[in-house]
Amino acid sequence: MTTRKKVLWGVGGALIVVYCLFPIAWIVSVSFKAPSDLANRSFLPTALTWENYRLILTGGASDLFLPALRNSFAICLIATAISCLLAMFAAYAIARLDFPGKKLILSTALVVAIFPVISIVTPLFNLWRQIGLYDTWPGLIIPYLSLTLPISIWTMSAFFREIPWELEQAAQVDGATTWQAFRRVIVPLAAPGVFTTAIIAFFIAWNDFIYGISLTSTEAARPVPAALGLFTGASQFEEPTGAISAAAVIVTIPVVVLVLLFQRRIVAGLTNGAVKG
Amino acid sequence: MSTTTLPPTKKTAPVSAPKGTTSDRARSERKLAWLLAGPAFLVMLLVTAYPILQATYESLFDYRLTDPDNRSFVGLGNYGVILSDPLWWQSIGITAFITAVTVLVELVLGFALALVMVKALRALRPIxxxxxxxxxxxxxxxxxxxxxxxxxxxxxFVNSWFTWLPGVAADTDWFGDRWTSLLVICLAEIWKTTPFISLLLLAGLAQVPEVLQEAAKVDGATRWQRMWRVTIPNMKAAIMVALLFRTLDAFRVFDTIFIMTNGANGTESVSFLAYRQTIARLEIGLGSAVSVLLFLAVVLIAFVFIKGFKVDLAQARGE
Structure with missing residues (x-):
């Protein structure tokens, strides 16, 4: 490549970075603006203030935000764990065993993945009220499985198909027991795929909004996105822009950390699941 | 216009026991497979098939949660009410508009992003x-x-930065009008989901055989010709999968509309209409009917893609 071309593609790359980070930079900037600064319509605050963070972490809005943060973490982690466990067994069967119904399971996962969430919410809203699951953790964990399980099955089967399963037999030939062969050879090979799947499933659960606003009513189970969406100011006349921005920044931190640490794996997982299945 | 793709490679069917004579081994393998995959399969059915059947059943009743005693069977009456309501058709129109605009822009933009990712220096790629x-x-x-x-x-900051653009003034109220609201909704959706498309297209780009590119280059094809006759035809499967997933995803648009306009100024999508009927107005019967219709619309889109455009998921998987 000539130097000129290199520079051109470099500029293209820089544009992508700006495109991806600009809205995030903006919401971070808003989160540091004092109320008087909000209306100045400039990108950056004139002076940095931690007031918005204080408001949601220890101040007046903390009893709305902190329980929501707790709910989000717990519900998303539990839903991710359950769907990864279920998907692990299913993906093992799909990648390893020969049985009719393999295609049925994969296409069911595909249909569930494209299912409009709102079509599930409507009947659940009514049912959960009758059986007491409305506004509880299990009341969200169960429907979250409809979001996390299909993608987990697809992504994990894609990963498992690339495992050289013959190694297991090779280990057995060398004198390992079945359990040892599985534990020492297969588990280390499968672990990265399971882990990557878990991250992607967590992202999807973390992103949920419809279930969150529809199936909860109090801080007993309401997750962060729903709490943000229903957030209103300290008074009717005060726009909660600063507080919302601070809360938005806090819920973005975990996903950004995951992206920075595991970007290569996440990309592999996303493209494997969709393109290679 | 001729396009260049490699001939499909012959696939040999996996050798398995002849039909009818299922060996004990095969039978026990099957049993184990269903034991392992069964729970996941059951859970998927429970969390989707059951609710949609329940919604279908409830859509046949005139039923308000605030007035449970007056629940009455109305057959397909709710569907008649919805399909003859201009609000429904407006929300279908808005949803189709958002879907078409975002998916088209994302496809072009995502392709550009993927190209830059391919060409960028190795050191820049992780960033x-x-x-x-x-x-x-x-x-x-x-x-x-x-x-x-x-x-x-x-x-x-948009109003103070972009006053030089025609139609943007210091006091432009973007959320006061339907089309400007929709513009901002589309921008946010495009920003959020273009990366996913570009990653899928990037994977597709990697599957284009280098040999063909070289051959076309030797034959004197221009960069543009190589793009249209070699690169794009060879990644058609990846493009179609990206299109299918994103179209279905875009058709369910809800979150952005809820936050930005709350459905005001005629910016209501179908998902939003269903939400408002059920959760806000507690019209279980009507809301269920909207949900069922939305589900049917999604199935129809998927069907058109898979049959009409012949999206072959197996081919896209490179099998």
């Missing part, structure tokens, strides 16, 4: 990859707020 994953990983609600605040008439 680009991390950057491109950020919009994907950020929750939709946060993205919606960021874009809403940016365009907000009181606190946004």
């Amino acid at each position: 680009l990859r991390a950057a491109i994953l950020i919009p994907y990983a950020v929750i939709t609600v946060v993205s919606a707020f960021a874009w809403q605040f940016a365009f907000d008439i009181n606190s946004g």
